[in-house]
Every structure is written in C-alpha cells, then in structure tokens.
Amino acid sequence: MPSSNRRVTQQDIARMTGVSQTTVSIVLNERDDAAVRIAPETRERVLQAIRKTGYVADPIARRLADQRNRFLGVFTYEPVFPAGLGDFYHPFLVGIEECAERIGCDLLLFTSAPVVDGRRRIFHQDNRLRLADGCILLGRWLDPDELARLIAEGQPFVSVGRRDDAGGPVPYVGADYPTATVAQVRKAVELGHRRIAYVGEGAGAESHADRLRGFTTAVREAGITGVHVRFTEAADVMDQLREHGVTAIFVEEFADGAVLAEEAGRRALRVPDDLSLVALGDPTRPASTDLDFTGYRIPRREMGWQAVEVLSAILDGTGGETQRLLPCEPVAGATLAVANA
Amino acid sequence: MPSSNRRVTQQDIARMTGVSQTTVSIVLNERDDAAVRIAPETRERVLQAIRKTGYVADPIARRLADQRNRFLGVFTYEPVFPAGLGDFYHPFLVGIEECAERIGCDLLLFTSAPVVDGRRRIFHQDNRLRLADGCILLGRWLDPDELARLIAEGQPFVSVGRRDDAGGPVPYVGADYPTATVAQVRKAVELGHRRIAYVGEGAGAESHADRLRGFTTAVREAGITGVHVRFTEAADVMDQLREHGVTAIFVEEFADGAVLAEEAGRRALRVPDDLSLVALGDPTRPASTDLDFTGYRIPRREMGWQAVEVLSAILDGTGGETQRLLPCEPVAGATLAVANA
DNA sequence: ACCGCTTGCTAATGCGTATTAACGCCGTAA
DNA sequence: TTACGGCGTTAATACGCATTAGCAAGCGGT
Secondary structure, three states: OOOOOOOOOHHHHHHHHOOOHHHHHHHHOOOOOOOOOOOHHHHHHHHHHHHHHOOOOOHHHHHHHHOOOOEEEEEEOOOOOOOOOOOOOHHHHHHHHHHHHHOOOEEEEOOOOOEEOOEEOOOOOOOOHHHOOEEEEEOOOOOHHHHHHHHHOOOOEEEEOOOOOOOOOOOEEEEOHHHHHHHHHHHHHHOOOOEEEEEOOOOOOHHHHHHHHHHHHHHHHHOOEEEEEOOOOHHHHHHHHHHOOOOEEEEOOHHHHHHHHHHHHHOOOOOOOOOEEEEOOOOOOOOOOOOOOEEEEOOHHHHHHHHHHHHHHHHHOOOOOOEEEEOOEEEOOOOOOOOOO | OOOOOOOOOHHHHHHHHOOOHHHHHHHHOOOOOOOOOOOHHHHHHHHHHHHHHOOOOOHHHHHHHHOOOOEEEEEEOOOOOOOOOOOOOHHHHHHHHHHHHHOOOEEEEOOOOOEEOOEEOOOOOOOOHHHOOEEEEEOOOOOHHHHHHHHHOOOOEEEEOOOOOOOOOOOEEEEOHHHHHHHHHHHHHHOOOOEEEEEOOOOOOHHHHHHHHHHHHHHHHHOOEEEEEOOOOHHHHHHHHHHOOOOEEEEOOHHHHHHHHHHHHHOOOOOOOOOEEEEOOOOOOOOOOOOOOEEEEOOHHHHHHHHHHHHHHHHHOOOOOOEEEEOOEEEOOOOOOOOOO
C-alpha cells in the first residue's frame, strides 16, 4: 500500500525483499535457465512482495529493452473511420484488427499525418511511419513515389491491394481481379454474348488496370468483340453501348452499374432480359439499387488478415511469399442472362 | 540508404554529422533555451541528416524519458472494428479520429488486450494502457473496479459515456439521457398519455439507469402512472403493458422497440394510433423496421470529439470541466401520437 | 591444500531519449 | 596578466527493464 504517487518498480520490490533488481526480473519472467536460478524460498519471498504491492511491469520499459514495440501502423489516405456509410474499407480493417489481436500487436492509426492537396501524405516533415514496427498501407491508389521511397529506405510494410513494382517489388496482399474477371466474361460468352463492354477507367489504380486486363484477355480468348468505354454520363455511355450492339456490360464500379441500370430502365430496357450487367467487385461508393448484381466479391476481410500475416512474417525475418493474390468469390446474382439482341 | 534492419537512432545521426547525441536531441526538440543553444549551421547539418535518413524518435524511448509520445490510446471491450454492420460505435470513433487529427496525435488501438471470461480486460499481465499518453474508454459498461484502479494509479483517461464515481470522479463526456427522456415523456403527457411504460433494464450500465431516472422523474412531475417492465419476450411484455392499460411505451433499446412494434402489429394494434412508441436513443444492435421512430439521437460523433478534447486538456494540465453531458437531439418521428385508449 | 564443479545470486550493461551540469574557448573588462 | 562572462557543445545521468558475465560459497575428489 505505498501511498506515494510513484509507480512501484522492480527496484522497489528488490529493496523490500533484500534482493537485487535482477532477481526480481528473473522471478517475474519465470526464467528457468540452467544459467540463472533462484532458490524456491527466495522466489516465494519476491512473489509475495509482488502480490502485496500489485506490481506490474512497465510496458514501456519492457519494450525499450525488447527493441520492438509491437505496434503495427495503419496508413490510409482517407480517414480510417470514414463519415460516410456503406463503407468500403471497413471489412479490411476488421481483418487487420482480428489478425493483429491474434499476434498480440496493437494498431497505430496515423491520424496525425497532415493533409496536403486533399489527401494525407506518408512522407512529410516528420514521418511517423517509423513509429511502428511495420505498416499496413490501405487505399485504392498509392503514390508510386512514396512506395519507392519506402522500399529504398527498407521500411517494413505491406500493401493491401496489388501494386506495380516501384523501384522494386512491393509486398502486397491483393485480390485476383484478372482471374475473377475472366471467369465472368466466360460465363457471359457461354450465355451467348458476343458483343460486350467494359465500363470504367481501366487504368490508374492497379485494381482498375487488372480488371480491364482480365476483360481483354477473355475477350481475345473467346474471339468476341469487347469495347472499352470510360464512364462519363449515363445517357452518353448508354448511347455508345447501344451503337456497338453490346448485350453485356461489365462495370468496374458497382455504383456506375446501378446508374446504368437506371438509365436502361428509362429506355424501357429490361435487366437482364434485354441487357446484362456484371459488377466487377463490391461498391466502393454508396449505391442505391434494388438489383441483385451478378459479379464477384472482393475478399476484403481476408485480405486485411493476410496482410498482417505477411507483415508479421517480414518482421520476424521468416521467409515466405510477400506477394499474394486472393481469389474473389463469384456472386451468381440476377443481372446476367442469356444474350438477346 | 541504410540497408540495415535496425532503426536509425539519434546516435547514428550524431555520428554521421560529427556531433553528440545530445546535440541531435536538442535540434530535434527545437530547444531555444538560453542555457543550451546550437549554431545555425550545426543545426542545419543535423537537420539534413535527419531528413536524409527519415529519422523519427522512437516513441517508446521518448515516452520512457519524456513521459509523452503523442499517442492517444483507445480501449474498447469489444473489437474496435466490429464485424456486424449498423455499427453503434462507429460514430464515436469518427469523432475521436477527427479530434485526434486536429491536435496532431496518433491513435493507438489496444487490440492486443487479451480476452478473459468473454471480454477484454484493461488490467492484465502487461497492461499496455501506459503506452499512450492517455486513453479513451469506450463501452456501454465499464468495470467499476478497473475504473477505480485507473483513478488510483492516476492514469489519464476519459470515458465516453457518463460513469458513476469509482473511488473518485470519473472524467467523462456523456449524453444527457435524463433531460432528453424527460422531454419525451412531457411530450407524451401533452398528447394526453396518462399510463406509460419504460421497457428495459433501467440499471446496470449508467446509460440505462439514467434513462429510467429521467422517466421516473417526469412521471412523478406529471402525476401520471408509469410502469417499468424488463424486456423478456415480446408477447409477455405486451401482455403486461396491456394489463396496465399503457398507451405509450418508452424503450431503452431501439431494437426492442422494433420487436414490440411487430408484436403490436400481430395483435392488430396500430402504431401510433392505438399505441405510441418512443425510442430512447439510437440502435445499439441491428434492428429492422420500417417505422420512423420518435425519440432522440445520441450525439455520438460530438461525444467522441469532446472526449479527446477533455483528455487533451487533462494531459496539458489545463484546467476545465472533466465531466460533460451533451444534449441529445429530439427526433420527431412518427410513432408518438395522441393518446387513444 | 588445491582444483573443479555446482548452486544462488548480483554488478554491470544496453535499449533510445531528454535533461542537467559542466567544459573549453574566445573576447572583453579589470 | 588575470578574472569573467557569453557561447556552443558534450559527458553524464535517469527512466525501468532484460540480459550477460561473473562472483562467492559450498562440496566432493585427488
């Protein structure tokens, strides 16, 4: 019952028991080496003092000695807890947290990263990434220059989502968009579609490029016609698609799919009877629709989980593949049907 | 370009620059005492080395020496990122993150706290709360023993949600349930209700007790009849309420309200024509209902924000009220109408 | 009596930072 | 010439813990 304000330290316990601080540390850590041992009665005396005072080792000092703080940083260009609902990032974080809990690490959210030109920056006046043992990077698009610098500086990190090389291979856990997209196109081909379209950027973020690549590959493989249309305005896009005689549309962004479906309705086109729609992934923006879209699901939670797993392996120096692609789960849905045009 | 795995230290910078570790520390902390000063050119040399290496002070060491590292801890008894949707805690975290970003602190999520007896514990073998400068505690119910210990040990923390004294006043930012509840009851009274009920625990968590207290106060004030029924099964509860001739029900839990509305429907009772329903706060569990409930909204985001504000004040030693109650915003809704019984 | 071995413990050190006291230098006043 | 004070920097230390090397005592064997 020390009324003093100061925390009880091993030194205090040592003095109370008439032993050295080292002894207290040894007893605490239950070390049973041949090299260092403590007589049972001494051990008991120390333990009693510990119990009496309610002593707990200071985690800060412990980690100083450890050379590891067991913090995993989480960096996102947007706020980690977005204000908007229908949150795309949430599942990743669920996986990240679950795995972090499992391996006994705390998560450090870099909320203090200053916002420049409308988004956070990794590198800035005082880059706090180093505060953690390693970091998870989250975002549809990561600045290649910043990635390159991370690699050059040898900072342990893992990206959620595949990334192109940036002056070296980038450790990542991504979704296998090409394979998943190819599967969707094949399904459409089997249903008789011969003129299909990819609607979206198809470039910029790796996840977009990967989808388009899968689309293009499958189109060539099947020997059918595939057009690529950037999304601008629903009416314009739909005009173009109709001109090309497209019967199935593959949308990069779920939300764009919802908008196109609406436009189709306006033109008295039934989905999927007159026009098929396939959503290449989950909504990244809120989208309102009653349709049960055909497409695939990004294994977000699993990606988060495995990203932490890979990071952990990197930190432990355990070998292992540092680039992983996870399969997307197909969703049957109700917007893809037999071609009819 | 140090390819070594070790993190860069002040000592490294010092060696690179040909100065002492002390000098580096001084430059870093921008100390401008009369007692200790550094020539501008030396300072510049050091700063360049720091920039080149991307050095950041080890937060652990800093905290050991300095007692501060600009981390704010966030402790929750449940996972911070819950798997379920319709997440009750999310808005609190949005506010917490926003304010943390504002004051330039990073957030440390204590995901590593081990689960004992089905929930996380603050105190255990190595309590990591101290790793942060201060902590935000989140949860419907916080163990009073753990709170008492936090207070006794003088750990800086703030609870989101009002808490009873635990061996001393608990710093908190809570919602003013009593006032908000009184207002709802008064509204019902004005509409002619004379026999009303409170459905819920009304005890245990402070937030429950506060609601019931408001209810009781208002009932007494109005000189009407108020009964308290614990929620068990919808049918049972409804039976009891009908026996008492209740015309307006105040539910502690939104979800229970939804269930009761359903039960009412089963008995051909129209809401609100035959029976009024008031929800005392937002859903804490997912609830499916088409009803636009009358009641009030808990200022969750604002509570999170202000909790960080209070914590920051505590850490700075700035005075100020450490117990705040925020008003709840009334929601007109469509489930409270003129009494009819 | 000496060596060698075991047992039980401690002194010393390092981890990375912040702080304090002090040191050497230079110029100026006494 | 000496004393002195401002300037720029550093050596030393503390923080609380873990770890390593090593010390002292006891004991059996030659």
